Each structure stands twice: as structure tokens, then as C-alpha cells.
Amino acid sequence: MPELPEAEITKRKLAPLIKKTIVSFSCDWPRGLRVVRSTRDINRDIRGRRVRGIRRHGKVIFLDLGERIIAFHQRMSGRLEIPPRSTKPTKHVHHILTFSDGSALWFHDPRKFGVVWYGKPEEVKKEPYHRTLGSDGLAITLSDFKARLREHRGMIKPLLLRQDVVAGIGNITADETLWEARIHPKRHVHTLKDADLNRLFRAMKNVLDLGIRAEGSTLRDWAHPDGESGKFQEYLKVYGRGGEKCPRSPTPIKRMVVGGRGTWICSKCQRL
Ligand SMILES: [Zn+2]
Numbered sequence: 001m002p003e004l005p006e007a008e009i010t011k012r013k014l015a016p017l018i019k020k021t022i023v024s025f026s027c028d029w030p031r032g033l034r035v036v037r038s039t040r041d042i043n044r045d046i047r048g049r050r051v052r053g054i055r056r057h058g059k060v061i062f063l064d065l066g067e068r069i070i071a072f073h074q075r076m077s078g079r080l081e082i083p084p085r086s087t088k089p090t091k092h093v094h095h096i097l098t099f100s101d102g103s104a105l106w107f108h109d110p111r112k113f114g115v116v117w118y119g120k121p122e123e124v125k126k127e128p129y130h131r132t133l134g135s136d137g138l139a140i141t142l143s144d145f146k147a148r149l150r151e152h153r154g155m156i157k158p159l160l161l162r163q164d165v166v167a168g169i170g171n172i173t174a175d176e177t178l179w180e181a182r183i184h185p186k187r188h189v190h191t192l193k194d195a196d197l198n199r200l201f202r203a204m205k206n207v208l209d210l211g212i213r214a215e216g217s218t219l220r221d222w223a224h225p226d227g228e229s230g231k232f233q234e235y236l237k238v239y240g241r242g243g244e245k246c247p248r249s250p251t252p253i254k255r256m257v258v259g260g261r262g263t264w265i266c267s268k269c270q271r272l
Contacts, residue, residue, distance in 0.1 A: 002074040002222045004137050004168030005211030010080050011056040013225040020099040021050050029094035029112055034127055035119030042118050057136050058167025069124045071117040077221040078114035081106045137168035137208055146197045149189050157185035158259035175239045175264050177204045184270040185258045210235060238264040
């Protein structure tokens with residue numbers, strides 16, 4: 001599932017869309033639409049609007065259209081793509097924006113979990129997902145990070161995955177962050193000392209930074225909007241590496257389930 005680094009790379013590579021004028025919107029999966037939920041209504045309303053800017057918060061990408069916003073969450077298997085001219089969309093392309101110069105933006109989503117919000121900026125902001133979103137993982141400060149975590153009880157990994165605590169963290173970032181900080185994913189947050197949280201914060205920033213420098217991870221469906229692949233998977237220390245040796249200690253990496261999610265740890269570096 002695309003996380004913050006993948007969303008960031010997507011945002012950067014969508015920059016060629018800035019200043020383009022939209023001529024149409026089409027969709028064969030209206031269940032993925034939020035705020036305005038009718039393809040016809042969106043198509044009628046969006047025509048002639050210009051892309052003023054593109055931003056990202058957590059895993060969501062926003063195209064600023066002035067009086068309107070269109071936002072995309074790639075979720076499990078989604079991928080935003082600027083297709084080469086004159087290619088035909090496959091059956092997995094469920095949402096299409098076309099521009100006056102003939103170019104397009106496709107939302108490719110084989111599992112159809114992706115979400116598209118379209119509406120006035122204030123309407124989109126009021127949506128439950130956006131209303132509760134925490135500070136973005138790249139922007140969050142140490143004091144905000146600690147305060148958000150200390151508002152809660154329970155195991156640290158599920159908390160890191162909550163988008164209302166820190167926006168953008170997913171399973172890969174969480175496992176890599178906890179390994180780097182030498183914290184067991186089942187540690188309860190109230191047992192973590194100030195120094196542990198400082199270490200956790202620095203580890204999260206490092207993992208996000210490395211993820212972005214490696215241009216995200218292409219494990220299954222996700223790729224860049226121009227079709228290129230990310231390389232972050234080559235740098236992962238524990239995620240998906242069950243049975244391989246921990247790079248810090250000669251201990252095999254173990255897979256376990258924490259809060260319903262597959263989790264990889266080094267049981268020597270990360271003690272409960
Ligand atoms: Zn280790």
C-alpha cells in the first residue's frame with residue numbers, strides 16, 4: 001500500500017499537470033467517489049477548471065482547482081498515472097481526468113479501494129477522513145509527535161499506523177522505524193520513556209527521508225506516475241524479510257502479527 005514516501009513521489013511527478021485545464025472527468029466506479037458522488041455532476045462542474053497546485057497530506061494527494069479540490073487516496077493498490085499519449089486505459093483504470101492539451105491523469109486501481117474526493121475545499125475538509133487527520137509525518141514536530149502519542153494507551157505499532165496520530169505512516173514505515181529505534185511493536189506507549197520517543201521520532205524521520213530519496217517502494221501495484229519504479233524495497237532492513245539476518249545482529253528476522261497487521265522484527269534488537 002502506498003505510504004507517505006510513495007504519495008510524495010506521486011505528488012512530485014504530477015507537477016507537469018500544473019496549469020493544465022481539465023476538459024472532462026470519467027469514472028466507472030462511482031462507489032470510490034466522496035462529497036460529489038455522481039460522475040455526471042463532477043464532469044459538468046470540473047470542465048474548464050485549471051490545476052493551480054498540487055499538495056500532499058499524509059497519503060492523500062490534492063489537486064487545487066481554485067474553487068474546487070480533487071483529492072486522491074491510493075489506498076491498497078491504487079496508482080496515479082500520466083499515461084503516454086495515445087495509450088488506451090486498461091480495465092483497471094477507474095477514474096480519468098483529461099486535459100485540454102490531450103494529456104490525461106488515470107487512477108489505476110485493481111482492487112478498487114481507492115478514494116476520490118471532489119468538491120469545494122471546505123466540503124472536502126469536513127469529510128471524516130480529512131477532519132481527523134493528524135499532522136503530516138514530514139511536518140510533525142518532536143513535541144507534537146510526543147503529545148499525540150501520549151494522548152493514547154496501548155501498543156506502539158497500531159498507534160503509529162493511526163492517521164489521526166501521524167498522517168502518512170503505513171506498515172513499511174512503522175516496521176522500519178521501530179527496528180531503527182530498537183522498540184518492540186507491542187511495547188505499550190505509556191512504558192516508553194522520553195528518550196525512547198525521541199529515538200522513535202528521529203527514526204521515523206530517517207525512514208521517511210530514505211523512502212523519499214529511494215523514490216518509494218514498488219512491491220506490487222504501485223509505481224510512479226511516469227511508470228518508473230521505486231527502489232526503497234532494496235533498502236528495507238526488516239519489512240518482508242522474514243528468515244533473513246538482521247543487519248545489526250546475526251539474528252533471523254521474525255514475522256508476527258500485531259494489531260492484525262503482518263509485522264517484522266529482530267527479537268534481539270527489539271525486546272519487549
Ligand atoms: Zn537485530
